[in-house]
Amino acid sequence: MEAEFRLIPGVVATGVGYTGGNAPNPTYQQVCAGGTGHAEAVQVEFDPSAISYAELLGRFFDQNDPTRGRSSAKSQYRMAVFTHGAAQEQAVRSAVAEIERKAGREVVASIEPAREFHLAEEYHQRYFEKAGRAGTCSF
Numbered sequence: 001m002e003a004e005f006r007l008i009p010g011v012v013a014t015g016v017g018y019t020g021g022n023a024p025n026p027t028y029q030q031v032c033a034g035g036t037g038h039a040e041a042v043q044v045e046f047d048p049s050a051i052s053y054a055e056l057l058g059r060f061f062d063q064n065d066p067t068r069g070r071s072s073a074k075s076q077y078r079m080a081v082f083t084h085g086a087a088q089e090q091a092v093r094s095a096v097a098e099i100e101r102k103a104g105r106e107v108v109a110s111i112e113p114a115r116e117f118h119l120a121e122e123y124h125q126r127y128f129e130k131a132g133r134a135g136t137c138s139f
Contacts, residue, residue, distance in 0.1 A: 002042045003128045004063055010050030015043045017120045019082055020112055028121055031076045040076050043117050053088055057081070057095045066099055066109035079109040089113075 002014045018026050021037030031038045046056060066079060083089040089111060096107045123130070 001060065001063060002126070004059070005042060005044050005056075006126075008046075008051060008056070008059060010047050011044060011056075012047055013045040015117075015119050016124045017041060017043060018076075018118045019043075019115050020080060021115075026118055028124065034076070036076075038076060038118070039078050039080050040120075041080070041082060041117070043119075054091050054095070057091060061095060061099060064109075066096065066107040067103050067105040068108065080112050081109060082112050082114040084114045 002016050005011050005014050017040075018031050018036070018038035019041045020039045021031075023030060023036035023038060026036045026038050030036050031040065044056065046053075060081070064079060081092045083092055092111050096109070096111070100107055119125075
């Protein structure tokens with residue numbers, strides 16, 4: 001998703017990392033081994049005068065079917081949206097309700113308050129570019 005977000009006009013910066021858990025300064029190996037509670041995540045900084053939070057959510061949910069995937073709160077690959085404040089939480093809840101209405105299925109993506117974001121190791125940043133892949137990945 002990091003590569004997808006970087007292509008969106010109005011996105012100022014992105015970073016790949018870990019959030020939602022309790023381990024201080026987690027490493028990729030620790031997160032993958034389980035037990036940290038962290039999810040692999042993308043932090044997105046955006047200009048709200050160029051793109052709205054709701055539009056970013058729409059892009060995220062277009063690329064990631066929130067009615068499928070891992071719903072386990074323990075999985076580092078769980079589908080989750082980490083919100084900063086009540087307005088973002090309400091926007092996600094509204095988007096989820098609309099998706100459930102249209103899809104006729106329950107959304108498994110969790111809505112979690114944002115916690116400390118730990119930037120992943122450098123080799124994870126801009127992974128597709130470093131791997132020589134011009135395209136992006138859709139999930």
